[in-house]
Amino acid sequence: METSNLLLALVMVIAVSYAFGRGRSISVVAPLGGIKTLNSLPFYHGMLTALWCAIPSLFLTLLWLLFEPKIIETLVISQIIIDGEQVSSDKLSLMLNTVENILAGTLLGIEPSQALIDAAEHLRSLRQTSQMAMTVSTLSLAMMGGLWAMTKISPNYGARVKVEKTFKIVLLACSCIAILTTIGIVLSVLFESLRFFKSIPATDFLFGLQWSPQTAIRADQVGGSGAFGAVPLFAGTMLISFIAMLVAVPVGLMAAIYLSEYASTRFRTYIKPLIEILAGIPTVVYGFFAALTVAPAIREAGSMVGLSPSSESALAAGLVMGVMIIPFVSSLSDDVINAVPQSLRDGSLGLGATRSETIKQVVIPAALPGIVSGVLLAASRAIGETMIVVMAAGLAAKLTANPLESVTTVTVQIVTLLVGDQEFDSPKTLAAFALGLMLFTVTLGLNFIAQHVVKKYREQYD
């Protein structure tokens, strides 16, 4: 049975076991005076039966799916390689590929050797056997679990406590996925980065001024020796993010101030969602806009005044990224400005200050920690933004502060290093993980600082 069908069958078995468990609990107490003599409601008895049916069998399926491919591959390999002959890993993976293709009937051109045809046949029979064994064992385990749970049903059996406990454990497990994700991120970028730092010293990476990651793939190939100094990437990222913040912070902040301090409720209810549409537009759309509309416009405008902006200028990417971040800054600032108590404003206005003076000298200082933390969060978003820069910024790593030149960023390099064919042990691909580590650390750091700023400097008014 195919895995998807098996899962479907399993679900049906579980549903049936729930019904049986529930029915049995009712029938057990029928002669004793109905379900009021049961310790737990029939629902809990059914649920417990279903759990006994589901958990072991699903666990088995999971293990099976995880380990089956590896075991079958080992068996097939042991058949291909007969007398302990030494085969390189490349050749082995090629052979396995050929075997797969024979099996799928997509091997074109070359005539495979008899040994490989045999191996394909072996692979097929192994898969069939494994599939069958999985079907039989999981379904029988499910039934056995269900039956065992049913035998335990009695009037005094405390099914409710057990079910509630399991429920709580499942909830806890779900909430722990967040921790697992963080651990997964840290481990995946950290391990690959450590491997990278084995071949390229960390100081070269962090302080080197030359970035040209093209390395020879084969030993006899002509190619760059590879230079992994990431400073130009950091500088490019900073430049583009800086331009973005230059657009987003004043515009976002002023928009938030107008919306929360001046605008009528009607204006606010219509305009605020409109501004927030900007945040909902996918970044790939902004990238397309930046590359095909904004960048050419900047180039034309530049050449009119006698400058020659690059067609992949940092300015285009930065401007569009700034527009993307406007609603982010404005909604975060809006929240903190609204949190400033009205009494502060009334006090200031009562002393004769104008609206704008009140805002500048009372409201903004009171809301400053929140605004700063919002700006930091926006900066972390700008640094981590990928698609706009991939589509509108350049690839060449240049160390420049001129916004009309083309620069590259950390995220652009991660994408270019990892998209396409890749080998997992070359410094070229591992460099992407080192860049990812930097990105993760910096954004996390900004995040922590933002939270700390709010915690430390926030004024408690109420």
Next chain:
Amino acid sequence: MTSGKKMSVENPVDHNNSANRVKGSVVDTERFKKRLAQRYRAEQRFRLYGLMSIGFGLLCLVLLFTDIIGKGHSAFFETRVSMDIHFDAEYLQITDVSSEQQLNNANFDGLIKRTWRAQFPDVKSRSDKRLLATISSSGSGYFIRDQLALNPHWLGTQQTLWLLVDDDVDVYYKSRQKGDAYMGRVNEKLASWIESLIAEERMELNFNTTFFTAGDSREPEQAGIRGAMVGSLWTLLITLILSFPIGVAAAIYLEEYAPQNRWTDLIEVNINNLAAVPSIIFGLLGLAIFINFFELPRSVPLVGGLVLTLMTLPTIIISSRAAIKAVPPSIREAALGIGASKMQVVLHHVLPLAMPGMLTGTIIGMAQALGETAPLLMIGMVAFIVDVPGSVTDPAAVLPVQIFLWADSPERAFVEKTSAAIMVLLTFLIVMNTLAVLLRKRLERRW
């Protein structure tokens, strides 16, 4: 609020008068009046800056939409050229149309070339003849083959068929209709032929069905977004199936069960931080864990869905928690008071009441996932895939990645295709977000 303004008008003046009485200086009054006017001007300026900021944001929005729609609306139409094709059984060497083999061996491309030559008998040189045949799309051979297979009685007869034109001709024809013909790769000779075809009313614009029914293609006129749409659907399905139950469960745990201890704090800190991690980092995680470690295949919706699940989980958890928090404690206490267990309180009372808020959060999370590109690039969902995926383990592209791929293509005709794909994506997002807003309005309860 006008009271603030009034107060600030009166106060400085009062102050001014009292100063006047004491010192009797006229200069001071003038100075204060000037200062007051200055302050009001500053007030007006400040207000204007605010309005300008909002105006700038709205302008960008309008600019973006008009730019995309202006570029993309023409992609919803395709140019077709009518050709009188004689299905010559002898030339095609077909005796039995139902035979797959004979259809496959027949030279339909040659038949189209022959038809072109018959239509333009003056064209003599070899290179011109080749150029002539490029007016119709390179996929036309397959098109008339399929048409013949559907209509077997056409064999041996002459039929007038509307064929797709090549992308360059398509761009020429569309721009010509707007008044400014864009030549591009269309040279003088080709343009004159096209003009004569137009004069004979052999060219027309139709609604572009190819765009919605075909998969990706290297030829712009044959490229469609069906494959990407189905790929997005599979990916979102996986994301929804995983992230909604897990997110809701985590939110219930944190709001209803979690004790106040370090472990709970750790979970909360993690969720908040994950919400701010750049999406590309999730792509690196997917590449290292799902593809390298678990050796799942690349470029499949299953892995894409897993990565997007991890990415959208924080959003869903945070909004679900807010929804649970909004359920007043009195409801829980009432349920507990009449003897419900903790699980019954949660499942029978809190969850149904919090469901609208949770659904809203989930739809917004799904909209986020639908527009996400960067993490999917990392797990290899950038492959050129023609086929429409049939399951979650078939290689697939998704809409935003398709947009990225087309935006990278050099052919001019892909610009309008990209913009049209963006329009489709934005339509989906707008529908989802409107749904979320409506849901919130309809089902939200005020306590």
